Amino acid sequence: MFQESEIITLMIGSIGLWLMLRFFNESDIPGLKYLKAGCALMVCAYIFTLVEGVLFLTFFNFLEHVGYALSGLLFAFGFWKMSGR
Amino acid sequence: MAVALLDIVSALGFLSAFIIVIKSRGAFFESYSKAFFCFSMGLYVFVGFSNILQHGNITDFFDRFEDYAEILFFPLIVFALYISKTEIEIQRRRKAEVTLMHSQASLVARQDELLKEKKFTDTVIKTMTGIFYVYDENQNLIRWNKNHETLTGYSAEELPQRKALDWFKGDDKDTVAQGLQQLLTTGENTLEANMIMKDGSAVPYLFSARRLEVDGKDYLAGIGLDLSLLKKAQEELTRLVTAIEQADEIITVTDVEGRIGYVNPAFSVVTGYSREEALGQKMSILKSGKVKALVYRELWATITRGRVWKGHFVNKRKDGSLYEEDATISPVKNDANEIVNFVAVERDVTGQYKMQEQLRQSRKMESIGTLAGGIAHDFNNILAAIMGYTELSLDDVQDRPATHTSLKQVLEACDRAKELISQILIFSRSKTVHKTPIKIGPIITEVCGFLRSTLPTTIEIKPQINIKHDWIMADAGQFHQICMNLCTNAGQAMLKTGGELHLTLDEVILNENNVISYPDLKAGSYVQITIADTGCGITSKNLEHVFEPYFTTRKHDGGTGLGLAVVHGIVKDCGGDIKVYSESGTGTVFHVLFPVIEEVAETQQPLQPEMLPIGTESILFVDDEEALVDVGKKMLERLGYTVKGVTRADDALELFRKGKDSFDLVITDKTMPHMTGFDLGIELKKIRQDIPVLMCTGFQDKDIDEKIHETGIAGYVLKPINMREMAVKVREVLDTIHKVE
Numbered sequence: 001m002f003q004e005s006e007i008i009t010l011m012i013g014s015i016g017l018w019l020m021l022r023f024f025n026e027s028d029i030p031g032l033k034y035l036k037a038g039c040a041l042m043v044c045a046y047i048f049t050l051v052e053g054v055l056f057l058t059f060f061n062f063l064e065h066v067g068y069a070l071s072g073l074l075f076a077f078g079f080w081k082m083s084g085r
Numbered sequence: 086m087a088v089a090l091l092d093i094v095s096a097l098g099f100l101s102a103f104i105i106v107i108k109s110r111g112a113f114f115e116s117y118s119k120a121f122f123c124f125s126m127g128l129y130v131f132v133g134f135s136n137i138l139q140h141g142n143i144t145d146f147f148d149r150f151e152d153y154a155e156i157l158f159f160p161l162i163v164f165a166l167y168i169s170k171t172e173i174e175i176q177r178r179r180k181a182e183v184t185l186m187h188s189q190a191s192l193v194a195r196q197d198e199l200l201k202e203k204k205f206t207d208t209v210i211k212t213m214t215g216i217f218y219v220y221d222e223n224q225n226l227i228r229w230n231k232n233h234e235t236l237t238g239y240s241a242e243e244l245p246q247r248k249a250l251d252w253f254k255g256d257d258k259d260t261v262a263q264g265l266q267q268l269l270t271t272g273e274n275t276l277e278a279n280m281i282m283k284d285g286s287a288v289p290y291l292f293s294a295r296r297l298e299v300d301g302k303d304y305l306a307g308i309g310l311d312l313s314l315l316k317k318a319q320e321e322l323t324r325l326v327t328a329i330e331q332a333d334e335i336i337t338v339t340d341v342e343g344r345i346g347y348v349n350p351a352f353s354v355v356t357g358y359s360r361e362e363a364l365g366q367k368m369s370i371l372k373s374g375k376v377k378a379l380v381y382r383e384l385w386a387t388i389t390r391g392r393v394w395k396g397h398f399v400n401k402r403k404d405g406s407l408y409e410e411d412a413t414i415s416p417v418k419n420d421a422n423e424i425v426n427f428v429a430v431e432r433d434v435t436g437q438y439k440m441q442e443q444l445r446q447s448r449k450m451e452s453i454g455t456l457a458g459g460i461a462h463d464f465n466n467i468l469a470a471i472m473g474y475t476e477l478s479l480d481d482v483q484d485r486p487a488t489h490t491s492l493k494q495v496l497e498a499c500d501r502a503k504e505l506i507s508q509i510l511i512f513s514r515s516k517t518v519h520k521t522p523i524k525i526g527p528i529i530t531e532v533c534g535f536l537r538s539t540l541p542t543t544i545e546i547k548p549q550i551n552i553k554h555d556w557i558m559a560d561a562g563q564f565h566q567i568c569m570n571l572c573t574n575a576g577q578a579m580l581k582t583g584g585e586l587h588l589t590l591d592e593v594i595l596n597e598n599n600v601i602s603y604p605d606l607k608a609g610s611y612v613q614i615t616i617a618d619t620g621c622g623i624t625s626k627n628l629e630h631v632f633e634p635y636f637t638t639r640k641h642d643g644g645t646g647l648g649l650a651v652v653h654g655i656v657k658d659c660g661g662d663i664k665v666y667s668e669s670g671t672g673t674v675f676h677v678l679f680p681v682i683e684e685v686a687e688t689q690q691p692l693q694p695e696m697l698p699i700g701t702e703s704i705l706f707v708d709d710e711e712a713l714v715d716v717g718k719k720m721l722e723r724l725g726y727t728v729k730g731v732t733r734a735d736d737a738l739e740l741f742r743k744g745k746d747s748f749d750l751v752i753t754d755k756t757m758p759h760m761t762g763f764d765l766g767i768e769l770k771k772i773r774q775d776i777p778v779l780m781c782t783g784f785q786d787k788d789i790d791e792k793i794h795e796t797g798i799a800g801y802v803l804k805p806i807n808m809r810e811m812a813v814k815v816r817e818v819l820d821t822i823h824k825v826e
Contacts (some may be wrong), residue, residue: 005152016159020166028170039162046155065091065136072098072133075126079102082169083109 003053010046017043031081038074041067089137096133102126118172121165128154128161215310216290222303224249236311238283249305252280254287264292268305272296277312289316335410335431338417341424343367343385355410355433357403368429373401388416388427398431408435440604446629447605450653453634461506466710468506469804472499473716476808480723505647520659522682525564525612526555529588532568536586540576543583550590555612557679563655570648571616571675577639578620578673589615593678603662603678610681611661617674623667631665652677697809698816699725702749706730707737707765708781709757713804717752717781720808721815734760738768745773750819755782755801763796770797777818781806 017039026032045067052060103126106119132154210217210230216237219228226245234241237252253261257278268274273295279287294307329336329349335356338347348363356363356371363370376398387394393415399407410431417426475495482488533548540546557564568588575586593613600608623631630636632653637646656663660680667673704726708714714730721728729748731737734757741748751769755762766778780793780801793801799818802810 005156009152009155012156013159016163019163024166024170028173029166032166035162035166039159042158062088062091065088065095068129068133068136069091069094069098072095072102072129074098076098076101076105079105079109079122079126082111083105084111 006046006049006053010043010050013039013043013046029082030084031078034074034078034081038071038078041071041074045071092133092136096130096137099126099129099133103130118165118168121161121168125158125161125165128158213308215308217308218306220249220305224305227304228306236282236288237280253278254281261292265305268294268296269303280309288313333432335429335433337368337429337431339368339427339429341426343369343427346426355402355408355431356400362403371398371400373399373407375399375407384414388414389424391416391418391424397434408433409438410434436601440601443604446632450632450650454654457634464502464506465804466713468499468502469806470710470712470716472496472503472807473713473720475499477716477719477723520558520560522556523559523561523564524556525559525614525679526550526552526590528561528564529568529590529614532565532572533588535569536572536576540586541580541583544576544579545583545585546588547585548588552590552592552612554592554681555590556682557612557659557661558682559655559659559679563659567652567655567677568614568616570652571677574648575616575618575620575673578618578622582620584619584672585617587615587617589613589617591615592681595678603664605657606660606662606678606680611678612681614677614679615674616677617672619672622669622671622673623665624669628665628667632663697724697812699812700816700819701725701727702819703727703747704729704815705737705741705748705751706753707734707751707757707762708732708754709734710754713754713781717806717811720811721752723808724812724815726815733757734762734765737765738772741769741776742772745776748776749822750777750779750815752779752781752815755780763792763798766796766798775822777822779814779818 017036020032020036020039024032024036029035045064048060048064048067052058052064103123106122106126109119132151135151210228213230213232216233217228217230218226218233221227226247226249229244233239233244237244239247249265250258250261260276261278264274264276273293275291275293277289277291280290281287289312290309291312292307292309294305297304297306332349333351335352336347336349337345337352339345345363345366345368348360350360352363353359358366358370380396380398384394384396393413395411395413398410398412400410401407411434412429412431414427414429416424417428419425475492479489479492479496482492529548529550533546536546572586572588578584579586591613593611595603595606595608595611597608600606627636627638631649633646634650635646636650653663656677656679661678663678664676665673666676704721706714706717706721706728707730708717709732711732714732718728718730729740731740734753737751737753738760741751751766753762753765757765760768762778762780762782766780769776769778777799778797780798781804782789782801789801792798799821800814802814
């Protein structure tokens with residue numbers, strides 16, 4: 001069913017995402033919204049990791065990897081914006 | 086396969102992110118945050134590659150590493166973001182601090198600037214001429230300059246206690262109050278008012294103020310300028326302008342080209358040109374052509390050299406008439422000593438010149454009169470002898486008709502000569518006639534009647550007597566002669582063409598305005614006899630000479646040239662004046678003025694006896710001319726008197742001393758060498774008080790009556806005397822003495 005690491009990962013990810021959403025603003029850090037989107041997709045991927053253990057394994061696995069792929073691209077873009085380019 | 090691709094994309098994405106972080110610099114990628122970002126990205130690069138490799142079924146290690154990476158990722162990211170944010174905040178704070186420092190520095194600089202500006206403004210306000218003031222909305226004085234204290238006399242402590250309206254009194258206070266109201270409406274106002282200083286003096290000021298709004302509150306700020314000097318200068322200027330405008334003299338200002346820039350009202354009065362007509366014109370509009378071009382050239386040369394020119398002009402008015410003026414033309418220079426204008430001050434001396442001409446003419450006539458009088462006296466003596474002997478001879482040749490007739494002709498000629506001498510003496514005013522109050526209206530009527538019978542009917546005679554009170558002091562015969570002479574001349578002028586002869590009698594009042602036309606007369610009431618004809622007139626050339634003796638244009642008609650000279654002499658002798666106006670081809674007008682006297686009752690003139698009175702008394706006859714003694718002796722002896730004749734006054738005196746009671750009458754000449762007739766009379770009176778003395782004289786002094794009265798002389802007869810005159814006078818004197826006795 002669910003792995004402990006995956007639950008911990010999800011919990012930490014959620015907390016981390018909440019902290020990002022709560023305490024960091026776009027006005028403070030440009031490109032932050034892409035990082036936030038990337039983090040959100042990462043958390044979604046964590047969720048999909050948990051769900052794939054219960055339902056539609058292939059589908060949610062696919063979504064998990066989509067999440068990671070998109071989050072990678074978003075992080076790249078977000079950092080590119082942060083760098084001021 | 087798709088998953089593998091996604092893992093590849095994921096890995097590449099995180100790798101790109103990792104590279105971007107590595108390469109980036111700036112506030113978000115300072116050392117610690119950069120490290121954490123790199124680490125977090127690096128983890129998932131590893132995770133991504135491990136996922137790729139897991140698809141290749143490598144090892145369990147990567148799977149466990151992925152878990153740790155996933156756990157660490159978010160904390161690393163959050164922490165890195167936190168550091169970045171902190172870093173950013175620190176940098177921002179630093180920037181803000183730097184900005185603040187700069188702001189503070191610029192603030193200090195600005196403050197310095199403001200302080201300088203304030204100092205400058207304060208200095209300007211302090212040293213401003215006039216007074217500076219700022220009142221708040223309650224009319225309290227809150228700002229002022231040093232002058233405000235100095236000029237008003239109030240100290241810095243006293244000034245804030247004074248409201249805006251406290252500085253004014255009376256009407257000025259109302260004016261300022263209204264001004265303040267207007268200020269609130271329009272925002273600015275300027276007015277003049279007298280400001281009351283501490284010492285009570287009122288000084289005229291010009292106030293200019295504006296309404297200000299600062300921090301929502303209204304203020305009134307302005308300056309006041311002392312107008313005392315300006316007012317004084319304005320008053321002086323007004324006085325100067327008024328004086329120029331009201332001056333009787335013409336004052337003209339021209340530019341350097343001679344074009345008129347200003348004229349005063351006197352210019353229009355004298356020249357007839359209005360100010361508007363004159364402005365812009367050159368002074369040459371007044372040229373009459375009577376002044377030589379050389380004068381104008383000399384004038385222009387003088388004034389353009391910066392010197393003053395004085396001279397005389399004959400100018401022409403707008404209506405073409407001429408007038409004379411004395412002019413002074415001066416250049417006007419500016420500070421650079423350049424001539425900018427010319428100013429001319431001109432005085433109309435037309436009247437003055439006329440008077441001078443009249444005076445000159447009058448003196449000329451007087452000189453001629455004196456000369457004529459002197460000649461007449463000597464001539465009279467000569468004529469006396471001729472007439473005397475001729476009269477005596479007439480009696481002796483009664484039986485010789487031819488000789489009698491010839492001698493009668495001689496006597497008639499002598500009568501004419503005597504009349505001529507008489508006229509000369511009248512003209513020269515040497516002959517005193519007895520003036521009495523006469524009414525001239527009837528005489529004029531009589532003259533008209535006489536003229537009607539002598540002048541042709543082509544000449545219409547129009548008498549017009551317009552006054553009732555026409556009494557003057559004159560000799561009736563002489564007045565008659567005046568009218569006849571003037572009317573005869575008028576008739577002569579119209580003899581060929583006919584015309585009208587007007588005789589008008591009016592009353593004229595001479596006052597200070599019109600008496601100037603008659604310089605010899607005083608202001609008062611006069612009768613004016615006007616004799617006007619429509620004849621050929623007198624040319625202007627002859628007009629100057631009409632009253633001169635022997636001046637005549639009718640020599641061929643037997644004119645003597647003495648008629649008007651005699652008229653002139655009679656009129657002057659009566660205290661009057663005569664003026665003539667004439668235009669050639671139009672006619673001539675004579676105005677004769679006599680002073681009016683009080684009405685008197687008319688008196689009866691005594692009748693002259695027809696027969697020669699005779700007598701038997703004893704007479705002593707004295708004359709320095711032997712011939713006259715002889716003639717006189719014979720005449721008197723013919724009349725029955727006993728006559729003793731001597732030619733020297735001292736002989737007469739000696740003779741009288743020896744037999745003072747033997748003479749009833751002494752007849753003596755007035756002018757004798759060694760002793761005059763008057764002196765002889767006085768000496769005779771000393772010997773015998775009641776002896777009557779009769780004077781014979783050929784030259785009649787004006788004061789002869791007075792002298793006769795003073796010396797007690799009985800009377801006088803004028804030479805050349807004829808027997809009738811001698812007989813009447815002698816009898817009259819003797820009869821008077823007998824009546825007294």
